[in-house]
Structures are given as C-alpha cells and as structure tokens.
Amino acid sequence: MSEGEIKKVKLEEERKPLVDLADFEFEKILNSSAELKSIFVLLQHKGNKEKAILIANKLPFDEVKCSEWLGSSQMKEITTNDIYGNYYSLMDQKFNDNKCMLIYPCTGKHIAKYSAQARHLIEETIKDYQEITLPYLGKSSNSIVWIQNCLDGKSEADRVIYDDKDPMNGFMLMMDCKWDGKDMTSMYCQVIIRQAGIKSLRDLNGGNLGMLKTIKSKVVEVMDKKYGIKKDEVIMYFHYQPSYYHLHVHVTHVNYTAPGNNIFSVLLNDVISNIELMSDYYQKATLTFIGKELDGLYIAYKEAGKA
C-alpha cells in the first residue's frame, strides 16, 4: 500500500461524522479549571482504541435571553444570612448547552499540551540568563520563519493594522488570531518589531528607548483613529519568558484578560520607566518567570540545579 493510499484511508476515518460520545470510553481527566469552568478529558475509542481529547466549556449566561432563563429557574436554598441568600438554580434545559471540542484521533503531543503541568517559580539572575537561558535558546530550534513571512507581507497581510518599514525602529501592528476585529473590549493585537536579533526584554537598553516610545505613542494613535479605543484603554505588555524569541508586544483592551496576561507579564510602561532610570536595567535585574514541568527551559534549569 502506497503512502497516498494510507492517507486516503485516514481521511475517510477522519471525515466520519461523530454522532455519540458513547463510542468512547472515559480514560482520565487531563486538566480542569474551576475558575473558567472548563475541563480536558482523555477518551479512548471503543472500537479502534485510538485516543481522543474532549475539551468542554460551560457557555456564558445568555445576556439577550436573561429574563427568559431567569423566569425558568428553579431555586433551591443552600444558606441564607441577613440579606444574603445562597441558592442552586436550575434553568430550563434549552439554556443548558455547553461547547466542546473533540480532537480525534489525537497524538501524544496533544495529550501533553492539554495535560495539567506543575508550575514552578524561577528567579533568573543575569548570570542564570547567560549560563542557562541563552545556551538553551541557542540549542532549541526556535523557528521564526512565520514572523519573517508576516514582515515580508507574504502571510496574514489582511490582518496588518499599521506598518512602519524602518529597519531599525520600525514595527508591524497586527490583529492577533484570537480577535475577531469587531468586539472592541476583547481587542487583542501584537506588535512585531522589524529589527532582528532582539530576542526579549533582556536585550533591551537605552539604545532602544526611541523604538519603545514610538511603539507606545503610535499604537495608541492608531487604536484611537481606527477603533475609537482611547489611550487609557490600551494595555501593552511583554511576556517573560516569551513564547517566541523575536521581540513582540501584546496589545489588549484594558477590559480584556488575554490568556497568559498575568502577574508575570511586564508592562511596556514599566520597561520604558526602568530603562529611563537605568539604561542597562534589563542586563542587571533579576527577573522571575514560571517554569512548566514539561518545558525545555524548565528542564534546563533543573539540570543546572537551579530549579
């Protein structure tokens, strides 16, 4: 059987419409979030024994039909205290849909991606950066072809909002794939700088202040002109560590909590303030980041006896 044939058979299987979760057996819960009301479950197909991952999410309360589901709710008291009462409430079945994604068949990589990983705090001194982080980055195949494709206009050109082609201080402002471009309070964009070789915060110093300030003022200007989002509604920040090592800035609406936007992100405002106070701040400061159990960088720190 040729490779083409195998592929064809596989495609046939993949196209088979999935009717019923009863075809699968529950294997284990990979991860769950009580906060976000989501769960990641590993399943096995009863017939061919292939694995599947079900990602289930509760849907938000329907704002449009609010009075309707309120009216259908059965209340059951848990506790009451003065003016505060706690209840279970059961809505009519038509309001109880959830949203799922089923990945089938899935690979080991999918399973690792959706599994809960222990998280560890790592304090990176500049010595650690030079002796552990940098060598790790050198070894890992951190492909940035897709970024070059964006910068060259070969990919995602329809998602570019602003483009300054200056090779030193220029940058591209693009819609992030997570944003639909319509709902302003969930605005999510990214700035990708044009200058090559600036991997992350760690490479920034007084020489980059001009670029950073231009990004700050220009993004604010474009957001107002194009979307009516005001200066004090735009948050710009870096991730440390970033997910790829070509300097980029996350740009979101102040009301939107983007995935990964947490205490370990660093505001562009703070970066500018720090470099103004001390030109080589990021070549001196100890930066704290989260290492994930299965992540190569965390493993490198562990091997160096630093985690």
Next chain:
Amino acid sequence: MSEGEIKKVKLEEERKPLVDLADFEFEKILNSSAELKSIFVLLQHKGNKEKAILIANKLPFDEVKCSEWLGSSQMKEITTNDIYGNYYSLMDQKFNDNKCMLIYPCTGKHIAKYSAQARHLIEETIKDYQEITLPYLGKSSNSIVWIQNCLDGKSEADRVIYDDKDPMNGFMLMMDCKWDGKDMTSMYCQVIIRQAGIKSLRDLNGGNLGMLKTIKSKVVEVMDKKYGIKKDEVIMYFHYQPSYYHLHVHVTHVNYTAPGNNIFSVLLNDVISNIELMSDYYQKATLTFIGKELDGLYIAYKEAGKA
C-alpha cells in the same frame, strides 16, 4: 414608630424565605464575565418594589461524575476540520445546576459594587504621587482599625500562621478569608507588617530591604514546614494601588489565580531586585495602575486633568 420597631419589621421581611424568582422583575444586567461564566443582574420585587441583585455562576464540571455526565451528553455538530470537531453538548438535567447569590433587599452601594465600571490606565509619576495620590490618601478615611486589631491579637487570632513581634521588621502571616486552609493549590494568605506608616510600595527603599528579605525567606520556610508547599510554588506580591494603605503582601500558590492578581500586581521578588539595583527606585519610578470610574482616586486624577 421607634427605631427598634422599624428594625424588627425589616428583620421579619429579611427572614421571609425566598421561593421563586417569579416574585421579581428583571431590570438590567449590571455586569457579566464571559470568561468566568458569571452574571450580575438587577431585579425589582413585584410587590414592595425593593431592589435585589442576583449573582449567578455556572458550576465547574463535576470531576467525580465525569464519565456519568459524558455518557449523558447529546452532541450537536457546529463545525469540523480534520481531527478537530466543534460541538454543542447538552448534559442530563441533573448536571446542570448553577450557583447563585441573591442580595435582597439591596442598597445603592451594592448596586455600585456589582456594576461594570469603565477601567482606565493611569501612569503615576512620582510628581503625580506627591501632588494627587498622597493628598487624596490624606483626605480619604482609610480606617485601619481592623489591622491593628489583628496585630494586637484581638481579632482573627485563629487565622494567624506566623507572628514576628519585632516592631520594625516584624510581620504577621495570616490566612486570607478566601482560603479554607485545606486545598493547598488555592492557598491564599497575607503578610501584614508591624511597622506603622509604610503605606505602599511607594514608601519602600533600601532601609526596608532587610524586612522584605525576611518576609520572603520566612514565609517560604513556614509554608514548607506547615503545608508542604515548596519554595518555588509560593508567589508573593503587592497590589498597586493597594485596597488599603498599610503595607501588606499577598501570598498565594503558583497554581491559584487570586482575584485581582494580574499584570498590575508587583512581585516581591521584583521589588527586592529593584531596590537592590537602586535604593530609591520607588521614589523615582513611574508606576501604572488601573483607575475605576467610580473610585475616588480615579476621580482625583480626573479633576487634576491627568485622566
């Protein structure tokens, strides 16, 4: 009618068991979170016209009964692409309970508290701190009696985990009221320092390094000894602006996202690193914070033409 009588009548009303949301009319949605699957709805009692607030939350997926609700789920295809399929899934009615709190009767203060507020980015230079923030703090009645009660052992003594009574560098480590003391991954404590007069980050300098480092090492030690939570699982951070102006440190498990722990929090690690780099860092740096529409400090910045 005397005040006592009024009070009695009110209590009678409050104790009346609430059976049915049908007694209320939908007025408007005060706020909602699509991310957390919660909604805050203003209601009006059909009889006495008093207001009520309903806070409704979807419950997390039941991990214990996972295979049971999976088995009862009806799937409806939305889209499929290769190995990825998107579906609506409807579970058996017994898995569809939500959890609510009803505040009734509620006051205007409740309504403001649960209403969506526009958020604005404010960049506080040290000049702004001195000319706007400090004078505002002086005027506002920021009572810290409850803190003194804790430090004196008059209140919440059963929630104290560690107490160093040194008047200069001492501090108290307490369980936050949001933590049950049992589930380690949702550990949430607070450090309250004993020294009076340190309002926030802004008052910290080289002279406080000893205290900050003692807090860091001692909390880590206690967390390990008492709860088995390891050094690299403990996050310590400040809020800026804080909710009350007596220096305190939030202490949480790295896997727990506490309310308000976001990009505008500042890691204790970063504070120590910054002061080591520059003793008067916090008397020089520009700090960015979120001003909320109805908050007095935001209003003070607005009146000063800075927001």
